[in-house]
Amino acid sequence: MAKLPVEKMRELERRFGEIEARMSEGPAADVYVKLASEYSELQPVVGKIREYEKTVAEVADLRAMLSEKGIDREMRELAEMELPDAEERIEALEKDMQVLLLPKDAADEKSAILEIRAGTGGNEAALFAGDLFRMYERYASAHGWKVEVLSASEGEAGGYREIIATVSGRGVFSKLKFESGVHRVQRVPDTETQGRIHTSAATVAVLPEAEEIDIEIRPDDIRIDTMRASGAGGQHVNTTDSAVRITHLPTGLIVTSSEKSQHQNRAKAMQVLRSRLYDMERQKADSERSADRKSQVGSGDRSERIRTYNFPQGRVTDHRINLTLYKLDRMMMGEIDEVVDALIADYQAGQLAQLGEQQG
DSSP: OOOOOHHHHHHHHHHHHHHHHHHHTOOOHHHHHHHHHHHHHHHHHHHHHHHHHHHHHHHHHHHHHHHOTTOOHHHHHHHHHHHHHHHHHHHHHHHHHHHHTSOOOTTTTSOEEEEEEEOSSHHHHHHHHHHHHHHHHHHHHHTTOEEEEEEEEEOTTSSEEEEEEEEESTTHHHHHGGGOEEEEEEEOOTTOSSOOOEEEEEEEEEEEOOOTTTOOOOGGGEEEEEEOOOOGGGTTOOOSOOEEEEEETTTTEEEEEOSSOHHHHHHHHHHHHHHHHHHHHHHHHHHHHTTTOOOSTTOOOTTSEEEEEETTTTEEEETTTTEEESOHHHHHTTOOHHHHHHHHHHHHHHHHHHHHHHHO
């Protein structure tokens, strides 16, 4: 196991104490919000460090007691009984802290932009895209997160050809980031008279929601076009030029939004554009930093088939970690924690192994 970084632990404790002192001084509201955010981030880590230090001291006391020659029999027996339990606690705490002290992804605490697009499979792919969106919507609701649709293009038979939404809340990106990739479905469509199983797919992209401080977009770098928004099947056609298309000239990225308000459309399109540019920067930095990384889970490759949903067998398989669960109905109802947690655990195990190699 990799050694615990003692200097880093001391620095985190020092910083935590500093934040506590500054918060008690009653700083300005904006400063207080930033301090409170950092405080809540550090609290579980520092709590674990303090518990570890207390247990280390307890073990040292017990060993010192056992090394004394004049100790009475009853005290010796008690110390001998307590020592293995305290040593086990140290081992468990070390494992917890190894994970807590891993390098953090700066985007983990952010909200996310969720993009789902129908892939191969025509109407069935659009229906599956709709099923996936509802699955994430339910998962978000269970975690107290807010989902807001930014733009949607409905499929002819239902579902979505494309849907883009924000999922707002603390730590959303850390939970959803491994959902990016190709999701494949195997099932018998309602229109299939012969009972044959069809395979279709949808692509999911999860981007950390970027704020203005993360990405600066110069006015000279974008072209904004307004278009006439059209309603479904020619009905409710919006006769004003309210739809907005923003083109980012340096990268060629194009974002559109076609709600009723032109002002809202512009804001929403800029929100998506900012997040896509931020994501591009992160992907570039990741590939430069870990060109030799073998971890599939953290690769974020959206052309990679990551999961298969087999409806006839009620089976879900995540191909990256070879995890198969026979609870498809519950997963489609938003109960995806088991898969999400397994993916996070696998990624952390990979990071710990890398850390061990570096220290070795």
